[in-house]
Amino acid sequence: MTVDSQGAVDSASVDTPRGAASQTPPPASGPGEAVPPPRGRRRMPSGILPYLLIAPAVASMAVLLLYPLVKNLILSLQQLNRREMITRETVWIGVDNYTKLLSDPDFWNVVLRSLFFTAANVALIMGLGTLIGLLLNRLGKAMRLTLSLALMFAWAMPIVASVTIFRWLFDEQFGVVNWLMRTLGFAGYEQHNWFETGFSTLVIVTLLVVWGSVPFVALNMYAGLTTVGSELYEAAKMDGAGGWRTFWSVVFPNLKPFFLITTFLEIIWVFKAFAQVYAMNLGGPDRGSETLPVYAYIEGLGQQHYGLAAAISILTIVMLLAAMSFYFRLILKQEEEQ
Amino acid sequence: MSTPTSTPQSLRRRPPLRPAAILKNLTALALAAVFLFPVYWMFSSSLKPQHEILSKDPVFLFTPTFENYPTATGVDLFWTFVRNSLIVTLGAVLLALLVALAASFAIARMKFKGRKGMVLVVMMAQMAPWEVMVIAMYMIARDGAMLNSIPLLTAIYFVMVLPFTIWTLRGFIAAVPVELEEAAQIDGCTRGQAFRKVIFPLLAPGLMSTSLFGFITAWNEFAMVLVLNKDKEAHTLTLWLTQFQTAFGDDWGATMAASTLFALPVLIVFLFLQRRAVGGMTAGAVKG
Numbered sequence: 001m002t003v004d005s006q007g008a009v010d011s012a013s014v015d016t017p018r019g020a021a022s023q024t025p026p027p028a029s030g031p032g033e034a035v036p037p038p039r040g041r042r043r044m045p046s047g048i049l050p051y052l053l054i055a056p057a058v059a060s061m062a063v064l065l066l067y068p069l070v071k072n073l074i075l076s077l078q079q080l081n082r083r084e085m086i087t088r089e090t091v092w093i094g095v096d097n098y099t100k101l102l103s104d105p106d107f108w109n110v111v112l113r114s115l116f117f118t119a120a121n122v123a124l125i126m127g128l129g130t131l132i133g134l135l136l137n138r139l140g141k142a143m144r145l146t147l148s149l150a151l152m153f154a155w156a157m158p159i160v161a162s163v164t165i166f167r168w169l170f171d172e173q174f175g176v177v178n179w180l181m182r183t184l185g186f187a188g189y190e191q192h193n194w195f196e197t198g199f200s201t202l203v204i205v206t207l208l209v210v211w212g213s214v215p216f217v218a219l220n221m222y223a224g225l226t227t228v229g230s231e232l233y234e235a236a237k238m239d240g241a242g243g244w245r246t247f248w249s250v251v252f253p254n255l256k257p258f259f260l261i262t263t264f265l266e267i268i269w270v271f272k273a274f275a276q277v278y279a280m281n282l283g284g285p286d287r288g289s290e291t292l293p294v295y296a297y298i299e300g301l302g303q304q305h306y307g308l309a310a311a312i313s314i315l316t317i318v319m320l321l322a323a324m325s326f327y328f329r330l331i332l333k334q335e336e337e338q
Numbered sequence: 339m340s341t342p343t344s345t346p347q348s349l350r351r352r353p354p355l356r357p358a359a360i361l362k363n364l365t366a367l368a369l370a371a372v373f374l375f376p377v378y379w380m381f382s383s384s385l386k387p388q389h390e391i392l393s394k395d396p397v398f399l400f401t402p403t404f405e406n407y408p409t410a411t412g413v414d415l416f417w418t419f420v421r422n423s424l425i426v427t428l429g430a431v432l433l434a435l436l437v438a439l440a441a442s443f444a445i446a447r448m449k450f451k452g453r454k455g456m457v458l459v460v461m462m463a464q465m466a467p468w469e470v471m472v473i474a475m476y477m478i479a480r481d482g483a484m485l486n487s488i489p490l491l492t493a494i495y496f497v498m499v500l501p502f503t504i505w506t507l508r509g510f511i512a513a514v515p516v517e518l519e520e521a522a523q524i525d526g527c528t529r530g531q532a533f534r535k536v537i538f539p540l541l542a543p544g545l546m547s548t549s550l551f552g553f554i555t556a557w558n559e560f561a562m563v564l565v566l567n568k569d570k571e572a573h574t575l576t577l578w579l580t581q582f583q584t585a586f587g588d589d590w591g592a593t594m595a596a597s598t599l600f601a602l603p604v605l606i607v608f609l610f611l612q613r614r615a616v617g618g619m620t621a622g623a624v625k626g
Contacts, residue, residue, distance in 0.1 A: 054444050153374055161600050173588070
């Protein structure tokens with residue numbers, strides 16, 4: 001059930017929802033666009049019409065995506081605090097916001113925290129996701145269905161709802177986790193406050209993010225595994241390879257594009273995660289669980305340092321761009337190979 | 339389960355359970371329980387009577403009650419939030435479908451200068467870091483006196499879901515054989531008629547699933563509405579849910595009822611879409 005038999009390797013790059021073939025009368029040609037009809041015949045030269053057709057899309061993205069990005073850059077070059085907001089003055093200060101940030105130990109603290117947070121989350125997500133994907137591939141039908149369905153529920157939960165649930169699970173007084181710890185015989189969980197420090201808050205956020213993101217990796221991993229022919233496993237077994245060896249010499253090379261693309265997707269997603277971190281404990285206690293997006297938000301709308309916040313945003317986007325450039329390169333390479 | 343006296347055939351179907359197999363199945367069961375538990379706990383807490391919620395040792399067996407739900411929906415302005423959420427999600431999805439249909443048809447079926455560039459733009463726009471752009475968006479809205487505006491929020495959500503919609507529809511349109519369209523044109527259809535009468539009906543399942551993914555994105559959005567719509571009248575359900583618990587002290591039963599009400603439409607849509615969710619979404623930044 002749940003999972004399409006078609007590959008996650010190719011699906012990672014392309015779009016076409018794979019279930020389409022079963023419902024659309026003209027079948028989606030193989031795995032999505034993998035086998036496009038000859039190009040020359042497919043597209044006819046059409047003068048100005050295509051430009052008219054893409055114009056609304058281009059215009060709306062220019063106004064509501066490109067312009068805010070440019071505006072962000074402009075704001076980061078201004079002094080824009082509470083006073084300037086009221087007087088509506090424009091005070092240009094060049095790169096002062098940036099120099100101020102780069103020499104501020106608090107900023108570097110948040111950067112390091114964000115990097116550690118991202119690294120820990122992505123490592124856990126990829127590791128657990130892969131293991132569960134491998135497990136799914138070796139389960140019987142009924143068990144696989146059960147586990148896939150459970151994963152689906154975790155995946156589908158809206159983030160703000162999951163944050164609320166996790167706050168309840170880890171509630172100081174009546175939370176089920178404190179009860180569980182007591183039942184397992186640990187001392188000191190009478191009224192343990194799981195959100196006592198920034199670090200402990202981020203641990204809970206990590207649990208939430210990993211819980212919500214593992215299903216994506218595991219189910220896609222399983223979908224990808226089904227494309228690795230069983231002959232390959234058997235051949236490896238015949239040659240005497242154990243489980244570990246089989247993974248590294250048969251499974252991994254075959255699914256390498258999938259691993260890389262998913263890893264970079266997760267890096268991007270986790271690094272810019274806002275709702276999970278902010279809604280969990282508003283960046284607190286004492287601003288101790290702020291990651292970069294939350295830091296920018298609180299510096300801006302909380303502390304009313306809008307120019308500085310814009311500069312934080314720009315620096316965050318620059319870091320994201322590094323991860324994205326790898327991601328786009330991988331995707332483009334895949335598109336070409338098809 | 340299979341005894342030594344079974345026929346060879348049933349032996350093959352059900353090999354005797356070896357320790358490794360037992361371990362494997364137990365692990366799977368434990369994992370399923372771990373992943374399901376928070377969702378289960380939400381449902382069950384939402385049905386618990388107040389005094390069973392506030393007990394040091396959680397109660398697993400109880401007589402379900404619906405008393406928490408009226409508390410959750412009885413919040414001031416609840417129906418305004420529902421209306422706002424519906425307007426922004428439906429508005430964004432419908433706009434995106436309309437605009438994306440035109441754009442993806444051009445990309446999938448026509449030859450023009452800049453086509454490749456357009457594909458690249460759509461791909462990059464899909465990864466746009468909206469959460470990090472809230473400050474600039476706030477200043478733009480403030481300068482244009484558009485804070486607390488539902489139309490602006492709708493427009494932003496529309497652009498949020500647009501790239502994914504174009505990307506997916508492009509695949510669906512490309513999957514319709516061009517011969518069908520040509521045949522219709524030979525039979526005397528204009529190009530527009532060929533699109534309306536031949537391609538469009540075949541796209542229905544694609545339009546359906548694409549718009550449902552768009553619905554999930556817009557329904558769950560948090561950062562933008564938090565920054566832009568401070569007035570209660572302009573809140574959506576995401577803000578209602580995140581501010582519910584603080585407003586109600588520790589009424590966890592009602593908070594879980596609110597979570598359930600918020601999550602239910604998404605869960606239903608998602609399970610309906612699950613075949614497409616795997617694989618098809620890897621390229622889309624629908625949910626992290």
